[in-house]
Amino acid sequence: MRVQQEKRARGARSNQAGRYERFAHEDFDDGWDIPEVLPPLRTDVRNETARSLVTYNRSPDLPFDRSINPYRGCEHGCVYCFARPTHAYLGLSPGLDFETRLIARPNAPEILRAELSARRYKVAPIALGTNTDPYQPIEKTREITRRCLAVLQDFNHPVAIVTKGTLVERDLDILAPMAAKGLVRVGISLTTLDGSLSRRMEPRAPSPQRRLQTIRALTEAGVPVRVMTSPVIPGLTDHELEALLEAGRDAGADAASWIMLRLPREVSDLWREWLADHEPGRAEKVMARLREMHGGKDYDPRWGHRMRGEGVFAELIAKRFNAAVARLGLAVRSPDLRCDLFARPPLPGDQMSLFQ
Incomplete structure (x- = not known):
């Protein structure tokens, strides 16, 4: 009998097969094997050679029309x-695999440079970290x-970053000069101020207090920060809404946003x-509160509603x-x-302009 692997510091409790798979696998005790405790789940990272990077969307309820994601899956869990x-x-x-079997895209910067260099490319802010956390x-x-x-700095390309990761502080040598030109904003997601709840719900993400320190470090370096009280979880974290906004403001954030908990497909x-x-x-x-907001369902994916x-x-x-944002002086937009x-930087061999 193979005893289930230790799920310590993991968010999902199971690892059901994806919806496109023909077969599902389930461990069970048939009474024949000697009990064997499997080792704790480890993170496995594999490389993917990206053929394109900038992804476009036409969603009317998103404030951007393009995004990039250097990774698939997210260890924050x-x-x-x-x-x-x-x-x-x-x-x-989408369960444990999502947080333990990650895909890195090491050639992403080269692909990004090529896509931004294309003559047909029209500039607009790029969102970084919309699907999985870039930090x-x-x-x-x-x-x-x-x-x-x-690469984005080389092109003077505007970028909006969303993260829970404190590693964003490492890149202040890039972000601060870009912010001085009005080219970057960072959104820091703050779900709860309860460290115990955060540790169970977001097991490998930085603690709430550490994220507030990151907001402070960014804003002190001149990088504007939005505190994102997302997701708001009815019956669990909604009572903290005002406290989260105030903590973000006190740490230096100048804007705020919120999104209700979303449970698409397997997430439910x-x-x-x-x-x-x-x-x-x-x-x-x-669950009763969520269903009340979605016509009796766990989730309703309609644009403008989800x-x-x-x-x-x-x-x-x-x-x-x-x-709360009016009282605290936080901007919504x-x-x-x-x-x-x-501007596209000159490539090796390009002839310099006579007017530079």
């Missing part, structure tokens, strides 16, 4: 992560995000498993948020990043 279902496209599970732990040694930022089952293990007394209330939900509770959260500075 946030159990609620809306991006988990994307791992099914790789033949992997997850493996970035410390891989440095793919850092090299992508260096993973979230309910997590609630049963970690918050059984609140599970019924949390980020906030609808109904009395969703309206109450919106009113509380609006009142940030100044536009500059696009007028974009």
Whole structure:
């Protein structure tokens, strides 16, 4: 009998096969094997040769139309992560595979440089970290995000970064000069101020207090920061909304945003498993609130609805948020990043302009 691997510091409680797989696998005791405790789950990172990098979208409820992601999967292991279902496209599970079987794209900076150099490319802000965190732990040694930022700096290309990772502080030598030109903003996700809850829900992400220190470090270096109270979890973290915004403001953030908890596809089952293990007394209330906002379903993916939900509770959260940001002097809409500075750097062998 093979006893299940230790899931310490992992968010998902299971590893069900992705929705495109023909077969599902399940361990069970048939009474024949000698008990064997498997080792703790380790993170496996494999390389992918990217053929393209900039991904475009036409979603009316997103403030950007293009994004880049240096990694697939995320070791932070946030159990609620809306991006988990994307791992099914790789033949992997949105569960434990998403946080333990990662894909790095080491040639991403070279592909990015080529795509920005194309004559048909039209500049607009690029979002970095929309699907998986660009500053997850493996970035410390891989440095793919850092090299992508260096490319964006070479082109004077505007970029909006979303992260929980404190490793973003390492790249202040790139970010601060870009911020001085109006080319960068950073969003720091702050879900709860409860360290114990964060450790269980976002097991390998920096603690809430450490994220506040990162906001302070960025803003002191001149990099504008948005505190992102996302996701708001009804019945679990919604009571912290005002405290989160105030903590972000006190750390130096000048803007704020919020998104309600989203449970697309496999995330719903993973979230309910997590609630049963970690918050059984609140599970019924949390799910009842979510279904109330989504017409009786765990999730409704409609544009204009999926980020906030609808109904009395969703309206109450919106009113509380609006009142808090007004009182704290936080902006909801940030100044536009500059696009007028974009310029393709000369390539080796190019003839210099006579007017430079």
